[in-house]
Amino acid sequence: MTTMNIGRPVGRRSGVSGWSGRTIVAVVVLLFVFFFVIPIVWLLLATTKSAHMLIVENPFRPGSLGDLAANWNQLFGFQDGAVTAWVGNSALYALGALVITLIASIPAGYAMALTEFRFRRLLLVLTLIVMLIPNTALVLPIFLEMNVVGLIGSPLSVILPMSFFPFGVYLTYIYFSTSVPRDLLAAARLDGCTEFQVFTRVALPLAAPIVALVAFFSFVQSWNNFFLPFVMLPSSDGYPVQVGLTSLLASTPAFNPSSAGAQSVQLPTLALATVISVLPVLIVFLFAQRFLVAGMTAGGTKE
Amino acid sequence: MTVTQETARPTANPRRRPDGRSDGGERSTMSYAFVSVYTVLAVAFGVLPAIYALYLAFTDGDGGFAGIANFTKVVGDFRFLPAVEHVALYLVIWLVALVVLVSFLAIAVHAVRVRWMSRTLRLVFYLPGALAGASSVLLWLFVLDPTASPVSGLLHLMGFSSFVQVIVPANLPPVFAIIAFWTGAGGWIVIMYGALNNISSDVIEAARIDGAGTVQIAWRIQLPLLRKWISYMGIMSLAAGTQLFVEPQLLSQASNAVVPNDYSLNQLAYQYAFQQNDFNGAAAISLLLLVIALALSAVFVMRGGLFERD
Numbered sequence: 001m002t003t004m005n006i007g008r009p010v011g012r013r014s015g016v017s018g019w020s021g022r023t024i025v026a027v028v029v030l031l032f033v034f035f036f037v038i039p040i041v042w043l044l045l046a047t048t049k050s051a052h053m054l055i056v057e058n059p060f061r062p063g064s065l066g067d068l069a070a071n072w073n074q075l076f077g078f079q080d081g082a083v084t085a086w087v088g089n090s091a092l093y094a095l096g097a098l099v100i101t102l103i104a105s106i107p108a109g110y111a112m113a114l115t116e117f118r119f120r121r122l123l124l125v126l127t128l129i130v131m132l133i134p135n136t137a138l139v140l141p142i143f144l145e146m147n148v149v150g151l152i153g154s155p156l157s158v159i160l161p162m163s164f165f166p167f168g169v170y171l172t173y174i175y176f177s178t179s180v181p182r183d184l185l186a187a188a189r190l191d192g193c194t195e196f197q198v199f200t201r202v203a204l205p206l207a208a209p210i211v212a213l214v215a216f217f218s219f220v221q222s223w224n225n226f227f228l229p230f231v232m233l234p235s236s237d238g239y240p241v242q243v244g245l246t247s248l249l250a251s252t253p254a255f256n257p258s259s260a261g262a263q264s265v266q267l268p269t270l271a272l273a274t275v276i277s278v279l280p281v282l283i284v285f286l287f288a289q290r291f292l293v294a295g296m297t298a299g300g301t302k303e
Numbered sequence: 304m305t306v307t308q309e310t311a312r313p314t315a316n317p318r319r320r321p322d323g324r325s326d327g328g329e330r331s332t333m334s335y336a337f338v339s340v341y342t343v344l345a346v347a348f349g350v351l352p353a354i355y356a357l358y359l360a361f362t363d364g365d366g367g368f369a370g371i372a373n374f375t376k377v378v379g380d381f382r383f384l385p386a387v388e389h390v391a392l393y394l395v396i397w398l399v400a401l402v403v404l405v406s407f408l409a410i411a412v413h414a415v416r417v418r419w420m421s422r423t424l425r426l427v428f429y430l431p432g433a434l435a436g437a438s439s440v441l442l443w444l445f446v447l448d449p450t451a452s453p454v455s456g457l458l459h460l461m462g463f464s465s466f467v468q469v470i471v472p473a474n475l476p477p478v479f480a481i482i483a484f485w486t487g488a489g490g491w492i493v494i495m496y497g498a499l500n501n502i503s504s505d506v507i508e509a510a511r512i513d514g515a516g517t518v519q520i521a522w523r524i525q526l527p528l529l530r531k532w533i534s535y536m537g538i539m540s541l542a543a544g545t546q547l548f549v550e551p552q553l554l555s556q557a558s559n560a561v562v563p564n565d566y567s568l569n570q571l572a573y574q575y576a577f578q579q580n581d582f583n584g585a586a587a588i589s590l591l592l593l594v595i596a597l598a599l600s601a602v603f604v605m606r607g608g609l610f611e612r613d
Contacts, residue, residue, distance in 0.1 A: 021518065029411050029424070032404075036427050036485065039446050040434075042453035046445070059453040100340075108341035117334035123342065130349045132539065132600030133593070136546040140572055140589045141352035144359065144582055164344040195333035224435035226549045231573070245437045246556060254451070255444060255466070255557040267451055270441065278438045285433040 046271035047071055054268050067268070074269045075276070078248065083273065085237065086244035091280075093158050093229065093240055094222040100163035101218040106211060109172020110203050114182060115195075124173070131166040136227045143231045157232040158240075162222045168214040175210040176203065216288055220281050241277045248273050353593065359586035373587035377575070382565045389476065389551075390567050394544045397480035401540055402533055405488055409495030409529075410521045425496060429489030439486045440553045447478065470558055475566070479550045491536050498532050499525060538603050542596045548573070568592060 042059055049063030050070070076083055111117065112124055142161050143152070151157045180203060188202045189195075226242045233239060236247060250256055252265045265273075363369040377383055408428065415421040434442060445451055448466040449458040463469045470478065502525065510520050551566035565571045568588060576585035 025411050025414075029408065032408060033424065033427055036431055036489065038453055039442050039485070040431065043442055043445070046451075055450050059451075059455070100344075104340040104344055107337035111334040111337035115330060115334040115337070117331040117338075120334075123338060123345070126345060126349065129597065129600050130345070132542065132603060133596045134543040134546045136548060136569065137589070137593050137596045138348065138352045138356075140576055140585055141356035141359075142348055143576070144586070145347075145352050145355055160344070161348045164341075164348040166345070166349070169341055195330055199333075199337065220433075220435075224438075226436040227569075230549075230552075242437045245441055246553060249441065249444075249553060249557055252557075254448070256559060267445070271445065274434075274438050274441045278434050281435075282430075282433040285430060 043271055043274060046268050047275055049268050051266040051268055063268075068272075071266070071269045071272045074266065075272050078251070078265060078269075079236075082236065082247070083241070083244065083276070086239050086241040087276065089155075089238060090223055090240035090242070092155060093162065094219050096155070096159040097162035097165075097222045098215055098218045100159065101165045101168055102211060102215060104163060105165055105168035105214060106172055106204070106207065107199065109169045109210075110176050110199060110207075112169070113173045113176035114180065114185060114203070127166040127169050127173075131170055135221070135225070139227050139231055142228075146232065152232060153234055153238060155238065158225075158229045161228060162218075162225060165214070165218050165221070168218055171214055171217070172207070172210050175207065180206055216284060220284065223281055241273075245273060245277055356586045356590050356593065359583050360590045363583060364581075369583065373583045374591075377571075377584050377587045377591075380571070382563075382571055382574075383568075386565060386568045386571050390545060390547055393476040393479045393547060394541060396476050397483050397544060398537060398540060400480060400484050401488060401491070402537060404484070405491045405495060405536065406526060406529060406533060408488075409492045409499060410525055412492065413496055413499040413525075414517065425489075425493050427489075428492045431485050432487065432490045435486060436549050437553060439482060440550050443478075443482045443485070444553070444557050467558065467561055470554060470562060472562070475551070475554070475562065478554075479547065482550055483544070487540070494536075495529055495532055498529055502528055535603070538599050542599045545592055545595055 045060060045062050046054055048065070048068045048071075049057070050067045053063055053067070108123075112120055112127075139161075146152050146157045185198050185202060188198045193201060223240075224242060225240075229238075229240050230243050230246075233243070236244070239247070248265050248270055252267065252270050254267050360373050361369060361371075363372065412421055412424045412428075415424065431439065444466075446453065447458070447469045449455045449463055449469065450466070452458055458464075458469065506524060507520060510524055515523070546569050547567040548569040551562055551570060552564070555562040555564045555566065555570075565574050569592065572585045572588035572592070575581045575588065
């Protein structure tokens with residue numbers, strides 16, 4: 001339909017202006033490639049340098065393995081191994097939330113897509129609306145609620161809220177309602193399956209891709225969550241690594257001059273901490289690009 | 304067995320189904336079991352907090368009804384309007400950059416015919432998305448610190464010779480916009496790219512035969528067809544952007560409070576709750592932000608059509 005509007009021929013002019021236009025576009029795209037790449041490359045290189053090298057030398061000259069080891073030792077020696085504890089906490093919170101998320105959202109998405117029950121519509125609308133609310137919006141009220149039940153500081157205070165993952169339910173819902181025919185379930189029922197068996201023996205084996213997708217999103221989101229643990233966990237022992245980074249930052253004299261002392265952190269060490277804080281997600285990202293896009297576009301692919 | 308039960312007990316559910324069928328007892332019982340865990344979580348961490356915030360926002364410290372006193376208090380707070388301004392300015396810069404540059408880059412990458420190049424470009428744009436939250440802010444602290452920065456030459460050229468100069472208040476909205484763009488743009492570029500792939504090549508071919516150049520095709524065909532995705536991106540980003548917290552929080556810490564710790568609305572709510580122990584005031588701010596987010600998402604769910612099953 002849009003084609004109709006394009007009646008005016010541009011003629012030969014487009015050849016020349018097209019060529020120079022293309023060069024301009026290429027240059028702009030290249031600038032953006034630099035914009036996106038340089039910080040990451042630099043960050044990786046920074047972990048292999050000493051603090052002195054980082055400031056004095058060419059920013060893109062790699063350092064040495066020896067300096068990398070020194071930075072590594074300084075980082076993991078920080079506050080008697082606090083960083084190891086933080087990474088462990090991150091893993092505990094993200095994986096704990098992941099398990100509960102799967103237990104909660106896969107059956108729920110299935111039931112909402114393929115069965116009928118009284119509050120189906122209500123639950124669906126609630127899911128869509130909450131899904132589009134930024135997950136920081138409810139953090140303070142959830143804190144107040146957790147405060148009432150006395151869970152502040154406990155791992156549950158972050159795992160449970162992170163386990164509420166409406167996006168996962170939505171993805172499962174879309175998947176089951178588009179990819180699994182109701183007739184298949186009806187056939188299983190005729191063959192004598194109970195409702196529970198229909199789910200575990202027929203639907204679940206078909207759902208492997210969506211289980212992986214939900215698991216992936218849940219993990220990434222929980223691992224990267226900052227505000228929730230920042231609010232819920234007052235003591236440094238319970239920090240996930242994302243929040244732990246703030247402690248490291250506060251101990252870096254380059255950014256916080258009042259922190260000079262025995263426990264001070266050098267810039268390359270902070271860079272290494274940044275890399276370690278995203279490493280699991282970065283690895284998953286590299287291998288799951290297709291996945292991610294499939295999930296992010298799930299709402300719109302209804303050709 | 305299921306089947307017999309179904310016929311024996313016609314319905315446990317008085318409501319009519321749209322398709323006229325009624326459910327078997329066991330079937331809907333099992334459905335409730337399937338959604339039970341999720342429903343409990345949704346009530347505990349979606350519905351209840353919202354109601355609790357509502358309650359707190361309209362009561363005083365002793366639980367008595369306070370009317371709109373909490374709202375007038377926080378809105379009248381000398382820090383409130385500056386925080387609104389900061390967030391608004393940041394949002395304008397970020398959203399404009401996002402809409403213009405993401406559309407441009409997606410169309411440009413889509414025009415790349417060499418397959419590996421197009422793939423690499425998308426990966427490059429998209430990879431920073433792995434660095435969310437505190438990690439990307441830390442990375443940008445390095446980049447913006449002229450003493451260590453990989454682009455220190457550029458920073459010096461722009462007249463910045465120290466970190467404190469870079470993060471003077473007037474610079475912060477663009478700085479936060481750059482950080483947010485760097486982290487978030489790639490995901491959207493990849494999405495737009497996918498949407499562009501869905502445009503039938505016949506349409507493009509026909510336009511080309513009619514004499515349309517690349518620019519005209521982009522402007523008259525590709526952009527209009529991307530409109531749905533652009534508005535999706537805009538609304539999601541707007542809702543998320545109002546929540547600005549981690550960026551100014553870390554900068555405030557890194558700058559020895561050159562950046563105030565009540566720079567954004569969410570930070571102000573945090574200050575109310577944890578510095579002033581005024582949970583009612585904090586709830587009032589949270590509620591204001593929640594209403595904005597709810598309104599935006601409701602508009603989208605109602606009007607978007609993006610989430611229809613068929």
